[in-house]
Amino acid sequence: MPSSLCVGYESNLAQVAAHEISSITQLPLVRLKTSFKFFTEYAYVLMVHETHIELAQTGKGAAKPVVIEFASGANDHRRKFGGGKGQDIAKAVGVSKRKGLSVLDATAGLARDAFVLASLGCRVDMCERVPFVREMLKDGLKRASLSLEVSDITSNMVLLEGQLFDHSSAYDVVYLDPMFPHMEKSAAAKKEMAFFRDLVGQDDDADLLLDHAYQLCRFRTVVKRPKGAPYLNGVEPTYKLEGKAGRFDIYVKSSLDSAPN
Ligand SMILES: C[S@@+](CC[C@H](N)C(=O)[O-])C[C@H]1O[C@@H](n2cnc3c(N)ncnc32)[C@H](O)[C@@H]1O
Incomplete structure (x- = not known):
């Protein structure tokens, strides 16, 4: 710690x-x-x-504090203007292919991605191993549960105890977004996110996540990676979606197209 x-x-x-x-x-x-x-x-x-x-x-020149806020700010903006089911994360997970996908977000962090997926109709269970981040998540979910606008969405987001390796239930999709040493010169990670990164660390054991995630998924495991980052555990995905800031590597186990809704 x-x-x-x-x-x-x-x-x-x-x-x-x-x-x-x-x-x-x-x-x-x-x-x-x-x-x-x-x-x-x-x-x-x-x-x-x-x-x-x-x-x-703390101290002079400190960055803006980080608060997990689902009903306003960046999360709310992304929900309203982020491109809905057309955005890459939605395509990578396959939200249009099946209603109410069950997703395990095994590296929840500040739950921005989990919130996007829940707002697109997924049921999202989340794991987060860093205790102070878990407390921030609990706080964000508690406040969101009182919001008329987003409580329906956040009621489909559940913070689980423990980490990925403690779980053996199956999910339609397992989603991974481990920390990665920051590569871009232009701090694409905004100032406030840079200090979150300082405290949480680099997730040096991230390669270990892929195998377990793939075992738990029914249809696919999705890995979010920064642009130019190597594949998780060096394993080539079935296919990938390249965006401006990063990419999604998709490891398909079974086709969502053939799945009954
Ligand atoms: C890059 S952040 C995820 C950001 C998240 N996708 C979002 O939208 O806010 C990665 C997070 O995964 C967590 N993490 C890494 N390995 C983990 C593991 N094995 N189990 C649970 N959480 C893990 C880290 O503590 C960190 O908070």
């Missing part, structure tokens, strides 16, 4: 929740008496507010 991260809170009302999150994540708990912009003891702080959790960089 990164030593540069702590759990922080300011108000008495957030204290109990902050204690609980500190004990789940095994991260030190700090009561902040000043804005995190002037707090220098830790490089990052998982701030627990009464209303939400945010991951904040």
